[in-house]
Amino acid sequence: MLEVSQRGRAMPVSPYRKLTPFADEAKQRGVHVYHLNIGQPDIETPPAMMAAVQQADIRVLEYSPSAGSVSYRQKLAAYYQRAGMNVVPDDILVTSGGSEAIFFAMMSCLNPGDEVIVPEPFYGAYTAFAIATTVNIVPVTSTMDEGFALPAISEFEKVITPRTKAILICNPNNPTGYVYSRTELEQMRDLCLRHNLYFLSDEAYREFCYDSEYFSAFQLEGAEEHVVLLDTVSKRYSACGARLGALVTKNKQLQATALKFAQMRVSAPGLSQLMGEAATELPDSYFEHTKAEYTARRDLMVSRLRAMPGVYCPVPGGAFYVVARLPVDDSEKFCQWLLEAFTYDNQTVMLSPGAGFYATPGxxxxxxxxAYVLNLDDLNVALTCLEKGLAAYPGRKHAPEETAVLQEAKA
Structure with missing residues (x-):
C-alpha cells in the first residue's frame, strides 16, 4: 500500500482554514458567513498597483532574476530607507510571498534538528514551516494577562541549548497584535549576540501600529550579521493574492545561501513585481487612511468583545487581530458549532480556534x-452573531454571577 511521507502526516492543518469545509457547507445551506478567521482585508487594493499590470506593455512574460528584478529591488530599498532602515538593493531577495521568505530563512539559517525559539502564541504557519524544514520550535509563552508582552529574557535563556540557532518574532504580532518596543528588541538583540543566534523578524504588519511609532529589528545597531527581515506586500497594500515578499539581510553569506533556494524555484512572479514597484510610489496618505480605518475597526471589536459576558481581550497595538478568551468548554468545538448548528438571522461567523497558535499542548x-478585516457595518453584525452564539452555546462556561442567576431562575 502506498503511504504518504511522515513529514506530510505531521504537517498540521491551518488553524485559520481548518474549519473551511464547515463554512462551505453553511454557505450551501444559504447561511451568510462572516469571515473573521483569516487576515484577508476588504480594503481595496490600490488602483495604481492594478494599473501597473493592466497597462504594462509586455510581449513575452519572462523569468525575472532569481533575486528579483533590479528595478523593484531598487524601489523597495528606497521604501525601506524612507522607513529609517539602512537597506540597499543587494540586501534584498524578492520572494513569492512572505511565506517563501520564512521558508528560505529557515532553510538557510538552520540545520535539520536545530531549534528556533518563538514567543507564543505565534503565527500558526510557523509550525508548518518548521515541520517542512525539520526544525524544532521551542516556545516561550506570553500571557493574555500581561497583554502578550515579551516574556522576560531569562525565560529565553532557560531554553537555549547547543541546538538553538535562531529567535523568530512577528512584529506587530500575529495573532495577538502586540507591538514589541525598542527596548524589547534591544534585549532580544543582546541575547542573539551573546549566544550567536540569528534574529528573524517577520514584519508583515509594519505599517499598522496604532498607539506608538514602529521600530524595526533592522534598525538595531551592532546586529547586522544576525538580523533577517521577513516581509510581504500582502497586508500592507491589501494585496494578498500578489504573493510578493522579501527576505532582507546584510549577512552576505546568508544572502548568497538564500539565493540558491531562490534559484531552485527560478523566480518570483514578474507581474507582481510590477505591482510592487507601483506600491513603493504610493503617497504616505495611503497609510493614513488605512490606519484610521483599522483603528476604528479595532476599537469597535475590542469594545464589543469586552461588553460580552465572560469575554476578555487585551487591546492590540498593531496588525489587525485580537486574541480573546471565551467562556466556552473548547474553542474549536465552539467555532465548529457556530458553522454547523447556529445562525442568527440566517447569519453566522467564522473564527480561528486559539490552540493552533500555540506549541505548548493545552x-x-x-x-x-x-481578524478585524471587515468594514465597520459587517464587523458589527459579525460580532452580534458571536454574542448571540455565545449565549446559545450548549458548552458555555458560566461565570459565578451567571450561575447564581440561573439557579435562582430554576428555583
Missing part, C-alpha cells in the same frame, strides 16, 4: 483569534 483551548 494552551489556547478557550481562546480564539479574530
Amino acid at each position: 494552551l489556547g483551548n478557550d481562546e480564539v483569534r479574530l
Whole structure:
C-alpha cells in the first residue's frame, strides 16, 4: 500500500482554514458567513498597483532574476530607507510571498534538528514551516494577562541549548497584535549576540501600529550579521493574492545561501513585481487612511468583545487581530458549532480556534483569534452573531454571577 511521507502526516492543518469545509457547507445551506478567521482585508487594493499590470506593455512574460528584478529591488530599498532602515538593493531577495521568505530563512539559517525559539502564541504557519524544514520550535509563552508582552529574557535563556540557532518574532504580532518596543528588541538583540543566534523578524504588519511609532529589528545597531527581515506586500497594500515578499539581510553569506533556494524555484512572479514597484510610489496618505480605518475597526471589536459576558481581550497595538478568551468548554468545538448548528438571522461567523497558535499542548483551548478585516457595518453584525452564539452555546462556561442567576431562575 502506498503511504504518504511522515513529514506530510505531521504537517498540521491551518488553524485559520481548518474549519473551511464547515463554512462551505453553511454557505450551501444559504447561511451568510462572516469571515473573521483569516487576515484577508476588504480594503481595496490600490488602483495604481492594478494599473501597473493592466497597462504594462509586455510581449513575452519572462523569468525575472532569481533575486528579483533590479528595478523593484531598487524601489523597495528606497521604501525601506524612507522607513529609517539602512537597506540597499543587494540586501534584498524578492520572494513569492512572505511565506517563501520564512521558508528560505529557515532553510538557510538552520540545520535539520536545530531549534528556533518563538514567543507564543505565534503565527500558526510557523509550525508548518518548521515541520517542512525539520526544525524544532521551542516556545516561550506570553500571557493574555500581561497583554502578550515579551516574556522576560531569562525565560529565553532557560531554553537555549547547543541546538538553538535562531529567535523568530512577528512584529506587530500575529495573532495577538502586540507591538514589541525598542527596548524589547534591544534585549532580544543582546541575547542573539551573546549566544550567536540569528534574529528573524517577520514584519508583515509594519505599517499598522496604532498607539506608538514602529521600530524595526533592522534598525538595531551592532546586529547586522544576525538580523533577517521577513516581509510581504500582502497586508500592507491589501494585496494578498500578489504573493510578493522579501527576505532582507546584510549577512552576505546568508544572502548568497538564500539565493540558491531562490534559484531552485527560478523566480518570483514578474507581474507582481510590477505591482510592487507601483506600491513603493504610493503617497504616505495611503497609510493614513488605512490606519484610521483599522483603528476604528479595532476599537469597535475590542469594545464589543469586552461588553460580552465572560469575554476578555487585551487591546492590540498593531496588525489587525485580537486574541480573546471565551467562556466556552473548547474553542474549536465552539467555532465548529457556530458553522454547523447556529445562525442568527440566517447569519453566522467564522473564527480561528486559539490552540493552533500555540506549541505548548493545552494552551489556547478557550481562546480564539479574530481578524478585524471587515468594514465597520459587517464587523458589527459579525460580532452580534458571536454574542448571540455565545449565549446559545450548549458548552458555555458560566461565570459565578451567571450561575447564581440561573439557579435562582430554576428555583
